[in-house]
Amino acid sequence: MYILPSKGEITKLAISNIRLTKLRRLHFVDVNDNDVGSLEDISFSIDNLVPQHLILGSNFFEELLEEMGERDNIDEIAPLEIVSEINTSHAILSESIDNLEKTTGTSDFFDKYRAILYSKLQKYSVHDENGISNAELIDVQLNGPNSHFIFNYANLKSKLMIDGYMQRFEISVPVHKIQLVEDKIIMSTNDEEITEKAKQQ
Numbered sequence: 001m002y003i004l005p006s007k008g009e010i011t012k013l014a015i016s017n018i019r020l021t022k023l024r025r026l027h028f029v030d031v032n033d034n035d036v037g038s039l040e041d042i043s044f045s046i047d048n049l050v051p052q053h054l055i056l057g058s059n060f061f062e063e064l065l066e067e068m069g070e071r072d073n074i075d076e077i078a079p080l081e082i083v084s085e086i087n088t089s090h091a092i093l094s095e096s097i098d099n100l101e102k103t104t105g106t107s108d109f110f111d112k113y114r115a116i117l118y119s120k121l122q123k124y125s126v127h128d129e130n131g132i133s134n135a136e137l138i139d140v141q142l143n144g145p146n147s148h149f150i151f152n153y154a155n156l157k158s159k160l161m162i163d164g165y166m167q168r169f170e171i172s173v174p175v176h177k178i179q180l181v182e183d184k185i186i187m188s189t190n191d192e193e194i195t196e197k198a199k200q201q
Contacts (some may be wrong), residue, residue: 014083014091017049019150020118020140027090028056028078030097031140040075042140043115049175050145052115054078055103077101077109080142116180126151129190137185141172148172149185157193 015023020042028036042056044050055105084094093100103109110116118140126135139150149173157174160169171194179186 011154013116014078014086015142016144017141018086023054023091026086028054028093029090030093030095030100031084032096034097034098035092036078037077042118042142043110043113044118046114046116046151048145049144049149049178049180051080051140051147052113054080054083054098055117057106065106074105075103077103080144081097082097120181121185123187126185126187127189133173133187133191138148138170146173147175149175153191153194154190156191156195162175 009152022044024039024080025037030036037057041055042051043053044057045052047140054077056078076094076097078095083091085092101109103195116125122136122137126133128135134154135151136154138152141148141150149172151173153169155170156169173187173189177188179188
């Protein structure tokens with residue numbers, strides 16, 4: 001996936017093959033080096049689960065006031081494609097914080113973009129071809145339409161240990177193999193297939 005910056009050079013997106021858990025450790029600043037905050041959440045399209053926006057929160061004091069009801073819960077919304085650079089501690093946006101959309105505490109944002117938050121997806125039950133699974137959504141490998149959801153299978157380790165496999169496994173499933181049905185994450189796979197693939201890898 002590519003974007004065309006104003007200076008006319010084609011460049012890869014900064015957010016490519018990066019874990020959501022890593023982004024959470026970064027601090028976000030805008031193009032003018034103004035403090036934007038940290039990553040609070042991320043939104044996905046409910047149609048194809050492609051990651052869309054970063055929900056960026058303010059500093060600790062402002063977030064505390066929001067939780068106490070002393071301040072409206074308003075966060076900045078940054079499309080993933082405006083992250084221009086990522087280093088060991090910061091993510092830099094190519095826009096000013098003043099140009100970013102803001103959440104309003106209503107469903108307007110989600111209706112406008114047909115979006116769902118990662119924090120909500122984590123509460124969904126996970127199902128596969130055999131029905132409900134014991135898998136737990138723990139992370140996302142962000143890479144546009146080629147993104148993967150990362151699951152932890154509580155019983156996978158015990159199954160593999162019987163056959164002598166002692167490694168810690170996380171299961172990566174491409175978003176195109178996942179559907180949302182009501183409050184369920186439906187994967188087009190099953191425990192047996194995942195166990196065999198884990199053994200092969």
